[in-house]
Amino acid sequence: xxxxxxxxxxxxxxxxxxxxxxxxxxxxxxxxxxxxxxxxxxxxxxxxxxxxxxxxxxxxxxxxxxxxxxxxxxxxxxxxxxxxxxxxxxxxxxxxxxxxxxxxxxxxxxxxxxxxxxxxxxxxxxxxxxxxxxxxxxxxxxxxxxxxxxxxxxxxxxxxxxxxxxxxxxxxxxxxxxxxxxxxxxxxxxxxxxxxxxxxxxxxxxxxxxxxxxxxx
Amino acid sequence: xxxxxxxxxxxxxxxxxxxxxxxxxxxxxxxxxxxxxxxxxxxxxxxxxxxxxxxxxxxxxxxxxxxxxxxxxxxxxxxxxxxxxxxxxxxxxxxxxxxxxxxxxxxxxxxxxxxxxxxxxxxxxxxxxxxxxxxxxxxxxxxxxxxxxxxxxxxxxxxxxxxxxxxxxxxxxxxxxxxxxxxxxxxxxxxxxxxxxxxxxxxxxxxxxxxxxxxxxxxxxxxxxxxxxxxxxxxxxxxxxxxxxxxxxxxxxxxxxxxxxxxxxxxxxxxxxxxxxxxxxxxxxxxxxxxxxxxxxxxxxxxxxxxxxxxxxxxxxxxxxxxxxxxxxxxxxxxxxxxxxxxxxxxxxxxxxxxxxxxxxxxxxxxxxxxxxxxxxxxxxxxxxxxxxxxxxxxxxxxxxxxxxxxxxxxxxxxxxxxxxxxxxxxxxxxxxxxxxxxxxxxxxxxxxxxxxxxxxxxxxxxxxxxxxxxxxxxxxxxxxxxxxxxxxxxxxxxxxxxxxxxxxxxxxxxxxxxxxxxxxxxxxxxxxxxxxxxxxxxxxxxxxxxxxxxxxxxxxxxxxxxxxxxxxxxxxxxxxxxxxxxxxxxxxxxxxxxxxxxxxxxxxxxxxxxxxxxxxxxxxxxxxxxxxxxxxxxxxxxx
Numbered sequence: 001x002x003x004x005x006x007x008x009x010x011x012x013x014x015x016x017x018x019x020x021x022x023x024x025x026x027x028x029x030x031x032x033x034x035x036x037x038x039x040x041x042x043x044x045x046x047x048x049x050x051x052x053x054x055x056x057x058x059x060x061x062x063x064x065x066x067x068x069x070x071x072x073x074x075x076x077x078x079x080x081x082x083x084x085x086x087x088x089x090x091x092x093x094x095x096x097x098x099x100x101x102x103x104x105x106x107x108x109x110x111x112x113x114x115x116x117x118x119x120x121x122x123x124x125x126x127x128x129x130x131x132x133x134x135x136x137x138x139x140x141x142x143x144x145x146x147x148x149x150x151x152x153x154x155x156x157x158x159x160x161x162x163x164x165x166x167x168x169x170x171x172x173x174x175x176x177x178x179x180x181x182x183x184x185x186x187x188x189x190x191x192x193x194x195x196x197x198x199x200x201x202x203x204x205x206x207x208x209x210x211x212x213x214x215x216x217x
Numbered sequence: 218x219x220x221x222x223x224x225x226x227x228x229x230x231x232x233x234x235x236x237x238x239x240x241x242x243x244x245x246x247x248x249x250x251x252x253x254x255x256x257x258x259x260x261x262x263x264x265x266x267x268x269x270x271x272x273x274x275x276x277x278x279x280x281x282x283x284x285x286x287x288x289x290x291x292x293x294x295x296x297x298x299x300x301x302x303x304x305x306x307x308x309x310x311x312x313x314x315x316x317x318x319x320x321x322x323x324x325x326x327x328x329x330x331x332x333x334x335x336x337x338x339x340x341x342x343x344x345x346x347x348x349x350x351x352x353x354x355x356x357x358x359x360x361x362x363x364x365x366x367x368x369x370x371x372x373x374x375x376x377x378x379x380x381x382x383x384x385x386x387x388x389x390x391x392x393x394x395x396x397x398x399x400x401x402x403x404x405x406x407x408x409x410x411x412x413x414x415x416x417x418x419x420x421x422x423x424x425x426x427x428x429x430x431x432x433x434x435x436x437x438x439x440x441x442x443x444x445x446x447x448x449x450x451x452x453x454x455x456x457x458x459x460x461x462x463x464x465x466x467x468x469x470x471x472x473x474x475x476x477x478x479x480x481x482x483x484x485x486x487x488x489x490x491x492x493x494x495x496x497x498x499x500x501x502x503x504x505x506x507x508x509x510x511x512x513x514x515x516x517x518x519x520x521x522x523x524x525x526x527x528x529x530x531x532x533x534x535x536x537x538x539x540x541x542x543x544x545x546x547x548x549x550x551x552x553x554x555x556x557x558x559x560x561x562x563x564x565x566x567x568x569x570x571x572x573x574x575x576x577x578x579x580x581x582x583x584x585x586x587x588x589x590x591x592x593x594x595x596x597x598x599x600x601x602x603x604x605x606x607x608x609x610x611x612x613x614x615x616x617x618x619x620x621x622x623x624x625x626x627x628x629x630x631x632x633x634x635x636x637x638x639x640x641x642x643x644x645x646x647x648x649x650x651x652x653x654x655x656x657x658x659x660x661x662x663x664x665x666x667x668x669x670x671x672x673x674x675x676x677x678x679x680x681x682x683x684x685x686x687x688x689x690x691x692x693x694x695x696x697x698x699x700x701x702x703x704x705x706x707x708x709x710x711x712x713x714x715x716x717x718x719x720x721x722x723x724x725x726x727x728x729x730x731x732x733x734x735x736x737x738x739x740x741x742x743x744x745x746x747x748x749x750x751x752x753x754x755x756x757x758x759x760x761x762x763x764x765x766x767x768x769x770x771x772x773x774x775x776x777x778x779x780x781x782x783x784x785x786x787x788x789x790x791x792x793x794x795x796x797x798x799x800x801x802x803x804x805x806x807x808x809x810x811x812x813x814x815x816x817x818x819x820x821x822x823x824x825x826x827x828x829x830x831x832x833x834x835x836x837x838x839x840x841x842x843x844x845x846x847x848x849x850x851x852x853x854x855x856x857x
Contacts, residue, residue: 067227079235082236093246
């Protein structure tokens with residue numbers, strides 16, 4: 001290999017901040033904006049993405065040498081679509097409330113560019129172990145990103161923080177702000193853009209400060 | 218040329234392998250998913266129509282009827298043995314941003330049994346609020362007519378979705394009315410349903426052992442197993458022109474309250490009514506024992522203390538009856554207790570006449586009762602006294618009774634009630650507490666014992682008694698002064714007498730007797746008696762007369778002193794038109810019927826009124842009969 005390979009640790013942690021899919025790479029915007037109305041949906045979406053991304057990365061990494069260049073994208077898509085279908089069936093069977101809540105966005109993981117993006121950019125060029133680590137790291141970064149957005153939207157928009165909803169409908173969470181002081185706009189689609197924009201600005205502020213510091217150094 | 222083959226092979230392989238994986242997972246999960254979906258539908262149906270019985274009910278799914286523009290996609294007709302039981306509608310309508318689907322159950326009485334939004338994707342926080350179950354619970358128990366007319370709470374901030382929701386409910390109502398119709402429950406059925414709900418089981422009329430009307434109870438129901446009793450009770454609150462009604466249920470196994478519900482309140486809307494109908498005030502009695510309910514504390518009635526305390530005493534009455542009927546413990550109602558106190562003050566009294574209205578008023582005195590024994594002899598008076606109590610933080614009241622007999626001696630002291638600090642005043646209620654003053658002359662001071670810890674209350678009571686003693690001496694007059702009558706009028710009633718002497722003071726007072734004279738001969742020997750009496754005449758007039766009775770009980774003359782009666786209307790034997798009888802009352806021969814007869818014959822063979830002048834003659838008869846009875850009862854002249 002001509003290029004110096006990144007260490008395994010770097011592969012795993014890249015998604016957390018430096019290459020965070022949500023705030024830096026702007027990958028998977030569709031679920032980012034759609035499912036961040038409450039923390040529990042964000043966690044559920046994150047878990048779904050973790051499942052699909054981990055397996056798609058591993059599978060694609062395993063078959064990368066056998067796949068002809070010309071049809072690699074259709075094959076990636078078939079892999080991802082199958083995984084999403086399996087995920088959907090499993091969720092419907094075991095966590096129906098979450099499946100209901102995520103609705104179409106669960107199916108839309110298929111076209112989440114984060115997954116295809118990692119397949120093309122990483123898994124097709126790296127071994128299964130590194131791909132698995134990349135899948136987990138990126139998913140966690142993605143989950144963290146949407147959970148932060150959901151945290152602000154739900155807290156300010158509905159006044160509550162819901163961590164998980166049990167199958168019998170019991171919500172595990174806190175009600176913090178009475179109805180009169182909530183900002184319903186934030187749980188409307190437009191609110192997602194507002195919160196997202198403000199958070200991206202914060203992330204960029206931190207990023208550029210680091211860059212400046214490294215230049216000074 | 219291997220490349221294209223490799224491409225095709227790889228693609229095929231990927232698809233086949235992954236399809237197999239999907240197939241395998243589906244095999245595992247499909248059953249679980251199908252089971253869960255069936256369960257969900259069953260659960261939804263159960264929630265929408267709770268009375269559905271999975272075994273014996275028949276469900277008919279109507280999906281192809283002409284639903285028109287109603288948006289109805291399905292009606293499930295629930296029947297049991299061919300009899301309609303209810304209907305579950307699945308309805309779609311378009312809200313502001315999405316298609317909203319709901320399920321609604323309606324029973325044969327047109328009452329909505331359940332409501333659920335199945336799916337919606339309206340704007341969160343606006344139209345999306347329709348998905349919150351708190352917006353559906355309002356429908357349960359509501360009449361479809363009410364809901365169909367849009368009389369339910371909409372969504373705040375979502376006028377368009379709300380408007381379309383109401384429109385949808387309206388078309389479904391109209392469809393239901395036209396297709397199935399319904400028979401609303403009668404008020405009796407609604408009351409019965411409320412009783413059943415409160416009891417938790419079906420209840421029916423109870424056959425009572427003890428009468429309950431005096432306790433404000435209108436009806437009593439029990440279940441078949443005698444485990445729950447429901448009382449339907451009525452009481453008057455602040456608004457004396459109307460009543461309040463409520464249901465209270467007791468568990469008969471441990472005699473605790475299991476539920477309360479107000480049925481009706483005739484009190485002022487923002488005051489008693491608002492407190493009575495507020496369900497938040499209903500659950501406060503749950504779990505209390507019948508013992509505790511003897512002295513209940515009703516919360517949530519601040520500002521409407523009259524209705525609140527009326528409810529308290531009504532609840533206490535029910536508890537008293539409950540203890541009597543179901544626990545075999547006869548407790549006295551406050552009214553019965555009060556009567557018992559009065560009897561304790563005058564053990565030989567048989568009647569207590571409330572004479573408060575005839576006496577000068579006094580701020581301390583709530584009521585005055587005169588006690589009479591069975592021979593109608595005046596025994597003395599009972600004062601019902603209310604005085605301010607001892608509390609520093611607010612006004613408290615102390616109510617008690619004292620008896621003062623005709624000799625001016627105390628006959629006792631009975632504490633009735635107080636609002637002093639709990640427990641401090643218990644000493645006043647002991648049976649023997651008032652004994653210390655029994656027989657004391659009222660002018661000799663109040664010789665009651667002080668109660669430790671309650672000296673201020675004691676002082677208030679003693680002061681009040683002293684003031685009432687002053688009142689008794691100065692203003693309570695035991696009987697009106699005798700009215701003196703001219704000798705001439707007396708002589709007309711007893712012509713053979715030479716002189717008359719008033720002896721009324723030796724006998725009991727009676728309203729119709731103004732004075733009673735002994736008729737004597739020249740040497741002062743009693744020949745008989747002359748009553749000076751009053752009788753009610755026509756149109757509010759008063760007839761005054763004197764009437765003599767000899768020692769042997771033979772009546773003498775009946776002499777009318779003041780008359781004012783029109784005798785012209787008298788018909789028949791006593792009429793004037795045949796010229797042979799008097800045309801004025803005072804000279805009518807009708808009066809002769811009371812002369813020269815044995816006085817007790819007036820009672821044993823009553824004299825008839827005269828038609829045309831019934832008021833005058835009836836008033837006269839009543840008065841003379843009262844005197845005859847008095848003559849006998851009082852043993853005037855030693856009897857005869």
